[in-house]
Amino acid sequence: MVTRLSRPRTLALCALPVLALFGVAAFAPLPFTLAQPGTTANVLGDVRGTPVISIEGTPTRATSGQLRMTTIIATGPNADVGLGDVIDSWFRTDRAVLPRDSVYPTGGSEKEIEKHNLEDMEKSQNSAVDAALTYLGKPPGSVDVTLRLANVGGPSAGLFFALGIVDKLDGNGSGGDLTGGRTVAGTGTIEANGDVGAVGGVSLKTQAARRDGATVFLVPKAECKEAGAELPKGLKLIPVTTLKSAVSSLRALEQGRKVPSC
Numbered sequence: 001m002v003t004r005l006s007r008p009r010t011l012a013l014c015a016l017p018v019l020a021l022f023g024v025a026a027f028a029p030l031p032f033t034l035a036q037p038g039t040t041a042n043v044l045g046d047v048r049g050t051p052v053i054s055i056e057g058t059p060t061r062a063t064s065g066q067l068r069m070t071t072i073i074a075t076g077p078n079a080d081v082g083l084g085d086v087i088d089s090w091f092r093t094d095r096a097v098l099p100r101d102s103v104y105p106t107g108g109s110e111k112e113i114e115k116h117n118l119e120d121m122e123k124s125q126n127s128a129v130d131a132a133l134t135y136l137g138k139p140p141g142s143v144d145v146t147l148r149l150a151n152v153g154g155p156s157a158g159l160f161f162a163l164g165i166v167d168k169l170d171g172n173g174s175g176g177d178l179t180g181g182r183t184v185a186g187t188g189t190i191e192a193n194g195d196v197g198a199v200g201g202v203s204l205k206t207q208a209a210r211r212d213g214a215t216v217f218l219v220p221k222a223e224c225k226e227a228g229a230e231l232p233k234g235l236k237l238i239p240v241t242t243l244k245s246a247v248s249s250l251r252a253l254e255q256g257r258k259v260p261s262c
Contacts, residue, residue: 032081033103034089035096035201037208038071040185041149043157043164048150053164056144060168065179067164068214069149069157070187070205072096077104077113093230096204103200117153124154128161130192131243135162136170140192143169156199158190159218162243163250172251180254185209186218186240194243196220202227210235216253218246224262237262 043052044063075081077100089095104113125147130140147161167178187205189197198220209217210232219227221239228237238253239262240246249259 030081030083030086031100032086033074033077033079033098033100034081034085035072035074035098035103035204036094037204037211038073040068040070040208040212040214041152042066042068043149043160044167044179047148050148052147052149053161053168054146054148055165055168056146058138058143058169061171063167063171063177063179065177065181066183066213067160067167067179068183068185068209068212069152069160070185070208071152071156072201072204072208074098074103074201076110077108078110094204094207096201098200114153120155121149121153121157124156124158124189125161127190127192128158129165131158131190131194132162132165132169134192135166135194135243135247154199155189155197156187159188159196159240159243159246160186162190162194163246166243166247172254176254178247178250178254180250182215182253183213184216184218184250185212185214186216186238186246188218188220188240190243196240196242196246198222203230206231206235206237216250218249219262221262228262 041047044067045052086097089097129145133140133143145165172178187199187202189199202219202223203226206217206227215234216236216238218238218240221241224239231237238249239260240249252259
């Protein structure tokens with residue numbers, strides 16, 4: 001015998017599995033990472049009394065202004081991120097919801113990921129030194145450059161390490177500072193040939209930069225759109241593709257000439 005159910009009751013019964021599914025999703029871990037603006041560091045300065053950039057074997061110059069590399073803070077690879085966390089972060093401009101494998105593409109344990117990030121940082125530093133010296137017409141290895149920046153991993157500070165070396169050795173090329181006395185922030189990987197590459201979390205890094213006093217932000221050209229999505233008031237975006245283009249833009253800015261824009 002088949003009992004015919006009324007439409008409201010049928011809909012109610014059909015909704016039960018859906019509600020149950022949402023109930024499970026609300027408490028089940030999701031494959032996302034939550035990120036927010038992190039710290040910034042002036043590569044022309046000191047961290048806990050130790051210079052970020054030390055150069056021996058050639059004269060260096062005193063600098064003013066700041067070159068601030070930027071970071072994001074992200075939940076760990078094994079953190080439980082629930083539906084409530086995702087919804088809350090989705091509607092906040094100072095948070096981002098990212099696929100976990102986009103932040104931790106190598107997988108593995110936290111120690112393995114930390115090791116990988118430190119290896120990336122070391123490669124980035126070596127590339128930054130080579131790129132800066134090549135740009136200045138000095139053979140790589142002809143100058144002893146040491147880069148120290150604790151508690152930061154990954155390759156995204158490469159551009160700013162290179163700019164810091166250029167500023168300490170050559171400034172703007174005419175006796176002045178590359179920064180023009182400004183607080184300049186930004187991000188970008190760098191290759192030994194000077195090419196600048198894209199990174200993650202740019203819209204969060206612009207917020208960290210403005211919070212820490214930056215008025216100019218250098219961004220890989222491919223990420224202009226993302227950087228401008230939540231751009232803080234008072235922060236000027238300058239797209240770059242190479243170390244040479246970054247230096248040229250900063251010189252033009254100091255001289256009051258037109259600079260590229262996103």
